[in-house]
Amino acid sequence: MPGWHWQPYASADDVNGRRVAEFPDWLADLGRRALVEAYEDETAGDGYAPDTALINFYDSQAKLGMHQDKDERSSAPVVSLTIGDSCVFRFGNTETRTKPYTDLELASGDLFVFGGPSRYAYHAVPKIHPGTGDPATGLASGRLNITMRVTGLNDGQARP
Numbered sequence: 752m753p754g755w756h757w758q759p760y761a762s763a764d765d766v767n768g769r770r771v772a773e774f775p776d777w778l779a780d781l782g783r784r785a786l787v788e789a790y791e792d793e794t795a796g797d798g799y800a801p802d803t804a805l806i807n808f809y810d811s812q813a814k815l816g817m818h819q820d821k822d823e824r825s826s827a828p829v830v831s832l833t834i835g836d837s838c839v840f841r842f843g844n845t846e847t848r849t850k851p852y853t854d855l856e857l858a859s860g861d862l863f864v865f866g867g868p869s870r871y872a873y874h875a876v877p878k879i880h881p882g883t884g885d886p887a888t889g890l891a892s893g894r895l896n897i898t899m900r901v902t903g904l905n906d907g908q909a910r911p
């Protein structure tokens with residue numbers, strides 16, 4: 752990060768050399784349900800078709816500085832999921848990487864939607880709370896963050 756290491760249908764040669772996995776339907780379904788709940792609008796998920804999931808692992812020391820998610824060519828919402836350790840999530844404003852911002856706690860199972868006026872809000876992860884995750888998630892330690900996105904970069908053409 753930032754930038755895109757991989758393309759759909761290509762191999763992830765800087766990680767494991769395997770073909771980048773298809774975006775799972777169940778994850779897109781979860782994204783649509785997230786929009787319905789976040790906007791309290793049964794139609795809010797209609798047509799939402801995320802094509803890319805970025806998965807970041809945070810160890811107990813990891814931090815992510817203030818940034819906007821603006822590599823996408825689409826202003827469709829970004830849906831973020833937390834698994835494992837909880838963290839402090841700093842949700843800022845769209846103008847500056849400084850105050851005003853709100854610090855909130857994201858715990859395993861929480862889902863956060865960046866959409867509408869908050870789509871380009873600055874945000875950060877200043878702190879992980881080590882040891883707060885439930886090993887029943889399958890993650891013994893640390894935090895996984897999955898963000899699903901409509902990149903607008905994918906032409907939708909399947910390649911061999």
Ligand code: MD6
Nearest residue numbers: 805807820831840876896898
């Ligand atoms: C989070 N993640 O971990 C917030 N942004 O709660 C991000 O802000 C993020 O994980 C861009 C790319 C990957 C990310």
Ligand code: FE
Nearest residue numbers: 818819820874
């Ligand atoms: Fe981000």
